[in-house]
Amino acid sequence: MKRIGVIGGGQLAWMMASAAQELGIELVIQTPHDTDVAVSLATEIVLADVDDVAATAILATKCDAITFENEFVDLEGLDKLAIAQNVSFLPPLTALAPLLDKYTQRCYLRDLGLPVPQFAVLEQPELPPGFEFPVVIKARRNGYDGQGTFIVKDASVLAALYHRYPDTPFLIEEFVKFDRELAVIAARGVNGEVITYPILETQQEDQVCRRVFTLDDLPTEIVATCNSIASKLLTSLGAVGVFGIELFLTADGKVSVNEIAPRTHNSGHLTIEACATSQFSQLIRAVAGLPFGSTALTCGGAVMVNLLGYEDTHSDYPDKRQQLAAIPNAHVHWYAKESRIGRKLGHVTIVVGRDDEHQDYLSQAQSLARQVETIWYP
Template structure:
């Protein structure tokens, strides 16, 4: 039986639980709190921050391979463990160009992949000239640790930019920011792709993601795009995963402009919110696929088993300790609905507490927009 160590114990690790059981894999988790979702499905848990390399060394002694639920890790500290022969999948060299968003943009650009115009926000004297080139509005991003909209700001003017970037006495308070051109996109898209130890790549259908306040609210699978656009996006995934020699699942977020141009927005070197629909709608979920890859098993078929699917995130809208059992029961009564509750003990605005996936086929003729309205009318207070 394979034993897989997972750094991170949030809902992405929790959703590996069913797949691990199916494949006969044991999961050992490194996570800071015993209240984290994945503790409930773990064979063993090491309670430690995800960037604690000493804890990871203990974890590694109990496992065949180590993978990641999130990217908030200390690569420098982990590299000494890799030199001792500890197996990380994806390998640390694949994560290295991606964890800093400026380095990620540079890597994508140098691969010849289409990205928005961008700059590192480093020296104040260059700021005004850069803004003359990019224009306003502009997107300001923290280079590290931005997640679910945190650390991403739409900036309307120079004064706001200076304030957000922490400019004091004509000096930058820090240099860990990235400036990107604002892309007036028509839609946001995403693709989940996996690469095996043998270099085989499989890709899931391209999906449309709908964000509110930079947090994913809904996913529609498959996206209503042309075959050429779908092929272009799949080719981007192949180029990226092969270049990085990745083993495991990656999520790739993209923009589609009104002119039909595809631009890469960001890379998530792990399973991803845009792939949650695969648990109920695909032959092989993204979580099973990831475990298959990191365990050296053949990859599964990612095809849809229904006409399509709509995934709606159940986001916190208040500060409470409510488990929302009544609302979850109402959601479960929607035809072809599958409710996934992450077991978090605390709700706060914008926090991902669960999701519901509704399958689209001959038994469910409602449109994606009708389904999302139905789900959100039940979940959110009027």
């Protein structure tokens, strides 16, 4: 396979394109703006919205298979296109179908026997039977980076939210009193092989990922449970590609599934520097039918910090980026986006060694994360 199409042209596609170049594979991008960050590395561009099926038909004539940067697509239209033009979508559209709506995703996971929080469709502005405050309310489609997710603590807020978005279908979930949030980055190849990366811990603020850490203190049974969930899910879906699986871990050691992203994921960005093969290279390998690379850590550990916009500005923060780059073993990835409050503008990964002076890896990693955030945020 020499050419892969990607629906989407943001930072995930940009990092895919860099990995594809290393493997000698060209990427053709379908994206709405010629200023989108992936355009600079793409071999060819189809300028169109990601849900423009007619544009995807053109994209299909320029590549051997098509993968996805995000899931905001017209699945029904793509299904007709796949039949009409014999287009190879990877992950297959049948793997995406149960996941794009958060309610059907929850049902799929439950029916597969995987642990999930209590959930229901929110059909009226009050708690369904069996729920108690606080609860989590999620838009069933197109939510990301905290958008469309609300933690609701009382009846008045629930009623106000319901009436504020009268046309938005919502899912209601129990609020899980987790001890840690974990993430598994997993890949499945065309031959059915499933591989997983080292389990990660993510830290969220306002439902947006702020920091990601590699871990060295998880009990082996927790690691095995997380990897088993990933393998069972990807195998059941018949997936081909890379998936991000977000998990809750409670203080008593119980693991449940939070959400599934059927693509490369923010929590896996540190694999670029910390692992033998990045999640982006693994995706290209999966789609192209190439052997997987090793997922092993190549360092003692790593921490990744998202650089979120804290003001609306055209500035690209050159001074702060220079300070971040001066941190030993830091790698700054800048997405060349216009700054908006809460928008992911880039990320910093710092690889960490192991020595006698720093036996407590997590404490060291957390200190480095604070150093990054002290520089970045006013």
